[in-house]
Amino acid sequence: DGGITQSPKYLFRxxxxxxxxxxxxxxxxxxxxxxxxDPGQGLRLIYYSQIVNDFQKGDIAEGYSVSRExxxxxxxxxxxxxxxxxxxxxxxxxxxxxxxNEQFFGPGTRLTVL
Amino acid sequence: xxxxxxxxxxxxxxxxxxxxxxxxxDSSSTYLxxxxxxxxxxxxxxxxxxxxxxxxxxxxxxxxxxxxxKHLSLRIADTQTGDSAIYFCAETFLNTGGxxxxxxxxxxxxxxx
Numbered sequence: 001d002g003g004i005t006q007s008p009k010y011l012f013r014x015x016x017x018x019x020x021x022x023x024x025x026x027x028x029x030x031x032x033x034x035x036x037x038d039p040g041q042g043l044r045l046i047y048y049s050q051i052v053n054d055f056q057k058g059d060i061a062e063g064y065s066v067s068r069e070x071x072x073x074x075x076x077x078x079x080x081x082x083x084x085x086x087x088x089x090x091x092x093x094x095x096x097x098x099x100x101n102e103q104f105f106g107p108g109t110r111l112t113v114l
Numbered sequence: 115x116x117x118x119x120x121x122x123x124x125x126x127x128x129x130x131x132x133x134x135x136x137x138x139x140d141s142s143s144t145y146l147x148x149x150x151x152x153x154x155x156x157x158x159x160x161x162x163x164x165x166x167x168x169x170x171x172x173x174x175x176x177x178x179x180x181x182x183x184k185h186l187s188l189r190i191a192d193t194q195t196g197d198s199a200i201y202f203c204a205e206t207f208l209n210t211g212g213x214x215x216x217x218x219x220x221x222x223x224x225x226x227x
Contacts (some may be wrong), residue, residue: 004156035217040122041220042202043157050212090156094215099144101206101215104157 002025006091006106013078013085014114021076021109023091030096032074034101036060037088046089049074049097078111086113116140118218121202125224132190134221136203139184144213146179148188149202151220157202161188190223198225 004025011021016080025032031050035043045058049068063082068074074093078085078102117139126132136145143165145223163170163177163186169175176189186205190197203218 001224019217028168040219043217092156097205098213099213100162101145101213102147102159103157103215105158108154110154 002092002099004091004104004106006089008109009107011111012108012114013111018077018079019099019111021078021089021091021111023074023076023106024072025027025074025093025104026072027093027104029070029093029104030071031094032068033092033094034058034064034066034074034076035090035092036086037090037108043090046076087111116207116209116214116216117205118205118216119181120201120218120221122219122226123222125226126193127226128193128195129217130193131221132193132197134152134187134188134190134201134203134223136186136188136218137171137184138186138205140187140205140207141181141203142207144208145206146177146186147204147206148175148177149204151200151202153199160201193223195225195227198223202221 007022033048034046049055049067065077090108091106094103120136148160149160150160151157174191178187200220202220206215
């Protein structure tokens with residue numbers, strides 16, 4: 001089955017620790033995205049990548065880092081510099097550069113900082 | 115800058131119609147979309163409309179687009195308790211460097227039995 005997966009579903013971390021969220025897709029999509037969702041604020045774009053070995057900052061990139069070494073994978077690291085990291089994180093993928101840009105979303109990772 | 119706005123909450127009775135509204139600012143939209151998010155899950159595309167259309171119907175869903183007013187709506191006929199979810203409006207538009215897609219804040223639909 002083609003799709004996009006995220007792991008883990010729930011993640012707890014202590015303040016001051018870095019943590020990496022996994023995102024994998026087998027849809028052969030070039031573009032991948034990371035969003036943060038907070039109640040009442042919708043989706044805010046953290047980082048996106050349109051091709052392997054290239055990525056761009058979104059609207060709220062501070063305190064986050066990403067890599068895109070493989071087409072299928074786009075991990076997100078939440079660093080200790082992110083002041084308020086508790087949130088629901090969504091990964092998505094889509095065909096690159098199309099006027100029709102349906103995004104396929106993973107099930108999300110809920111990160112809680114203790 | 116570009117923006118997509120939605121009201122945050124809507125409550126309807128089971129069997130009634132629901133109408134969720136969205137306004138957007140960018141006039142170079144190519145496609146507009148409605149996504150549905152169930153609790154604790156990712157978003158799934160419900161339906162979309164090409165920007166040169168003004169209406170699209172898909173079973174219980176009707177999408178209306180008023181380009182002049184930059185207003186998009188989603189009507190759900192015979193709303194069921196299973197329709198309770200968050201509904202996101204989104205648009206793709208041509209930006210410097212290529213196409214960009216932005217999402218609204220989502221409208222939480224409550225369906226009362």
